[in-house]
Amino acid sequence: MTIKRIGAGPRMSHAVIHGDKVYLAGYVAEAAKGQSVKEQTADILAQIDETLAEAGTDKTKILKANIWLTNIDTWAEMNEAWDAWVVPGQTPARATVEARLASPGLDVEIMVEAAI
Structure with missing residues (x-):
């Protein structure tokens, strides 16, 4: 079975396609400051x-999502954006936890796996 990498870099890829699944890296906001x-x-x-489209799929095919918040007290605020984005009846399995992220100012990181 072949492996296709999207946005492959020296440390990680933005996504990896293997078989009928795409695995996305942990994504953070591009302009998080402020x-x-x-x-x-x-x-x-x-x-x-954008990455799911490049992989040939979309958010209705997300199987699993992991979300990290620097402050779990912002869970409701994160969910405002999440709930407006997901398609009713097509929601993935999901876990949300509190964790320290790689850089100050990053408050959310999301990683998903989706079917192709």
Whole structure:
């Protein structure tokens, strides 16, 4: 079975396609500085849409999502963007946890796996 990489870099790929699944890296907001958690989440979800399209799939085929928040108290704010984005009846399995992220100002990171 072949492996296709999207946005392959020296440390990681933006996504990896293997078989009938695509695995996305953890995405953070491109312009996180000064953005609210809701804005960061919307930014990330737009990036996920673009990568899924490049892989030949879309958000209705997401199987699993992992979400990291620097402050779990912002869970409701993150969910405002998430709930506006997901397709009712097509929601994935999902976990959300609190964690320290790689850089100050990054408050949300999202990683998904989807069927092709």
